[in-house]
Amino acid sequence: MAENTTPASNFILDMVKEDVRNLKYGGHVETRFPPEPNGYLHIGHAKAICLDFGIAREFGGVCHLRMDDTNPAKEDQEYVDAIKEDIHWLGYDWGDHFYYASDFFEQMYECAVELIRRGKAYVCSLTPEEWEEYRGNLYVAGKESPGRSLSIEENLDLFERMKRGEFGDGEKVLRARIDMASPNIHMRDPVIYRIRRVEHFRQGDRWCIYPMYDFAHPLEDALEKVTHSFCTLEFEIHRPLYDWVLQALEWQDPPEQTEFARLSLTYTVMSKRKLLQLVKEKHVNDWDDPRMPTICGLRRRGYTPESLRRFSEMVGITKFNAVTDMALLEYCVREDLNKNASRYLAVLDPVKVVIENYPEGKIEYLDAVNNPELPEAGSREVPFGRELYIDRADFMEEPPKGYFRLAPEREVRLRYGYFIKCTGVVKDADGQVTELRCTYDPETRGGSAPDGRKVKGTIHWVAAATAKCGEARLYDRLFTVPAPGTGDEDFLTQLNPDSLKKVPVMMEPALAALPAGTRVQFERVGYFVMDPDATAECPVFNRTVALKDSWARQQK
């Protein structure tokens, strides 16, 4: 269970606090997270999960997990399992309050019958096309369906026959009898049951009529004895109907729905349709591609549950349609990983360095601290030898002003190692640097000079003789613009072509031996996580997020 985080102040917290103080619902708080199992959870869901589970915990209640499976055409067990896994991974648990909306179909049916008995629902035989006309529109009131004048007995009979399967799909619907002139179109006799002969992934063909969300949801909440029902802003206009259903059935202590703004993030997309399109058209590898904003994608990218919870807390809960900067999410994972990730030496785009005055064949072991922020993480030994690799970016033949790293005749420190000075550059026919000749100062073992002289730069390195070669996947933002596809359909044209670069990486031995999922920092490069696909022969690391680099920023 996610520990201790007291939710940041927000209007929902205040409201619930007030309800508890007034002993509404006897002072109990029961919430629910009700995903439809038709896709994978994303970071936007994480925000809702943190709210739903967080509020329940704050007030000593339970948050239910409910699969809102009222539309058999779209749902599947695969998604149920993935959703459960992601919520647990985030650090939340629903105890024994796991439900399927479809387990309530019988009660919902009874409620619909009761509505008919009370004259508050009727069977409508209008076709969808006809209804378009009857419904009116935003500016024009609707007119009454002929079904409205049926007797209660006729409606009871028709609905019973709908259930028995006497009518074809779409031939009839059950409507709530509310107000055809309401300015809120959802109150113009909304459909509450439709006929749909599709096999339900759990109910099979037991039912051919299925309740609509607007009817089912308040009943699900009420039947589970939920007190506070949080959802996103687009359901705001449905709330009168939510309340109407429970009031029409004279439900005691009905739950109350409260809406908050869904999460929007820069440089990515959150809509299920667009995410699905990215997967289907192979712009990404799958739902768990590390570039995806899905929870499984972020997990694979190396994001921690803690960082996602912290992010949810920082974005807050409001009714304002905000767009949160991706930089905040990146900050949250850096904040966590900086404290907890061990540091290792790894070299991307390696260039060989030969230390001319170091004995051939000699290997010595140097002490390296695993995490300067966390002394209890201990230390390890790093092998050092005459031939090393350093990152190509750590050498410049003609260094510009302000460049602190290796250059001809310049001395730098090898982290945990020695001071070395570059004495020669070897190039191939194209002028590409293939090897650097250096000398080292034996007096500077461990990285400090007895004579007190300083160097400006410290670079990372690995010994060639013991280096393990693997692959580093450098993931970047999925889109090049803060708000992809605002013009809509064109969002794919704004995909970042550099969102994934695979480069060979030379690693110190201890790094290659880490178990999958371990999060580390490659010094001076970024935070990485070992990919689940990694093998002993080829360790694969995904870059979670780059280190801040003031030098790179300066250059721009």
Added chain:
RNA sequence: AACCCCGUGGUGUAACGGUAGCACAAGUGGUUUUGGUCCAUUCAGUUCAGGUUCGAAUCCUGGCGGGGUUGCCA
């Protein structure tokens, strides 16, 4: 055009009707065996116009701006 919701630094978010604060981003300086971290510091805000009030980001009216709603999806 109808109804509903929402407007606080570049971004996100706080503030019983009583000193507009925090974080991210950006800039500067310092510490540092990671150009990381850390520390210090700067920049920058209540959409507008009226009204109520001793006092308004907060309450009222209107304007402006943004979002939502016309599925037998959720």
